[in-house]
Each structure stands twice: as structure tokens, then as C-alpha cells.
Amino acid sequence: MRHNKHRHVLGVKTAHRSALMANLATALFTHGRIKTTLSKAKALRPFAEKLITLACKAAATEDPARKLHYRRLAIARIRDVDAVKKLFDERASEFASRNGGYIRIYKLIPRIGDAADMALIELIAADDEGYAKKSKRKSGAKKAPAKGKKAAAKEAKAEEAAVEEAPAEEAEAAEAKAEDSEEKK
Incomplete structure (x- = not known):
């Protein structure tokens, strides 16, 4: 069944969408930060994070056959050997200590020509802690009167x-x- 499979369609056919995601991921891994539309950035995040997870798994394992397997899975998805090499050899060590959340999206002002929502998507540095979590109030504490x-x-x-x-x-x-x-x- 195809239930709940209609995410990030982007108005294009499947082959076009996979090529688009591969090209965006290649640019992201090569440059570290790219500017694109908000919908493409939101579609790219899960695609690229899965590839980064493959690189982290390859860095964590000692078996050379498994490392090669993870690298070939990544090459099959983005079809650019140079980008995969940069991801697996240089960037994977940066993300080894992170448990997900490798990519950040910033919303930008709309594009002038067609008013499309724009976004800046970037790889997060390894030492970046992000926003501090808000402390939760204890359940027994009462709210101040309005x-x-x-x-x-x-x-x-x-x-x-x-x-x-x-x-x-x-x-x-x-x-x-x-x-x-x-x-x-």
C-alpha cells in the first residue's frame, strides 16, 4: 500500500526528484551551505541526513567490507564520487559525536522574481550545541495568577x-x- 508516501513531492516526477535531491546533496556536501527554496530545503534535509548517517556508520565500523558497502550505498543515491569521498573522508569525523541533527535550515526573505520562499541550508559544525532547551516546570508547581x-x-x-x-x-x-x-x- 502507498499510504503516507506523499511527502516532499515538489511537483516533479520521481526520477526528476531523485536527480534534484542528488544534485542538492552534492552541492551541500561540497560547499557546506547552499541557498535554495524552502520546500527543496525541507525535502533535502532527511535525504542528506540519511547519507551523513551512512558516513557515520562507516566511520564507526572496523570492517572494510562494511565501510565499502556504506560508501557504495551513498554513491548509489547521489552519484558523485567526489562528494561522497569528501563526505566519508573529511566530514564524517565531524559528525561522529552527534546523534542526528546534522543540518540546519534558515528561512530567508522571499525571492524577488516570483516571491518563492527562500532558505539557507547548512551543515552544522560538530561543536555547535544549538539552542538551549527550555527548562520544564515541575508538574506540582502552580501557575502565577493571571x-x-x-x-x-x-x-x-x-x-x-x-x-x-x-x-x-x-x-x-x-x-x-x-x-x-x-x-x-
């Missing part, structure tokens, strides 16, 4: 007043310092 609109407005006004007073105090301190330095002369 404040009304009036209380929130009063707090906002108090914060604005504090921000306005701070530059005035700094200016007075700078003037006093300048006067002290003039007196010393």
Missing part, C-alpha cells in the same frame, strides 16, 4: 518610567564627572 489588563498596563508604565529615568541619571553622573575633572585642572 493579571488583569489594568495591572499589566500599570506594570508597563512603571517599566517605561524606569527606563526613562535611567538615561537621565546617567547623564547627571556624566556631568558631575566632567565638572570634577574641570575642577582638578
Whole structure:
């Protein structure tokens, strides 16, 4: 059955899509960062991460037959021996300590000609930790009571007043310092 097999079709035939993914993956592994449309970047991420996983498996194993097997699987998918060589020989050691998440996508402004959503897709450095995870509240902790609109407005006004007073105090301190330095002369 073909249920749930309709992801990242990109409006092209299967052969065109596989060639497109192979070319994008080759450019990504060669250059480390490419600019493409958002839909192509989202389709490329799982494709390229599977290839990086093959490279990591090849780096982890000691059996030369298994290493060759993983390399041939990657060559079968992207059909560029130079890109596979760069991935397996140079980049695989960078990703050996990571458990997935090898690629990051940044959204860019739409393209001028056709307003297509653009994206920058890049390989993540090995030492990049990414965003810190948000700490979860304990289930027994209670939420603070919701404040009304009036209380929130009063707090906002108090914060604005504090921000306005701070530059005035700094200016007075700078003037006093300048006067002290003039007196010393």
C-alpha cells in the first residue's frame, strides 16, 4: 500500500526528484551551505541526513567490507564520487559525536522574481550545541495568577518610567564627572 508516501513531492516526477535531491546533496556536501527554496530545503534535509548517517556508520565500523558497502550505498543515491569521498573522508569525523541533527535550515526573505520562499541550508559544525532547551516546570508547581489588563498596563508604565529615568541619571553622573575633572585642572 502507498499510504503516507506523499511527502516532499515538489511537483516533479520521481526520477526528476531523485536527480534534484542528488544534485542538492552534492552541492551541500561540497560547499557546506547552499541557498535554495524552502520546500527543496525541507525535502533535502532527511535525504542528506540519511547519507551523513551512512558516513557515520562507516566511520564507526572496523570492517572494510562494511565501510565499502556504506560508501557504495551513498554513491548509489547521489552519484558523485567526489562528494561522497569528501563526505566519508573529511566530514564524517565531524559528525561522529552527534546523534542526528546534522543540518540546519534558515528561512530567508522571499525571492524577488516570483516571491518563492527562500532558505539557507547548512551543515552544522560538530561543536555547535544549538539552542538551549527550555527548562520544564515541575508538574506540582502552580501557575502565577493571571493579571488583569489594568495591572499589566500599570506594570508597563512603571517599566517605561524606569527606563526613562535611567538615561537621565546617567547623564547627571556624566556631568558631575566632567565638572570634577574641570575642577582638578
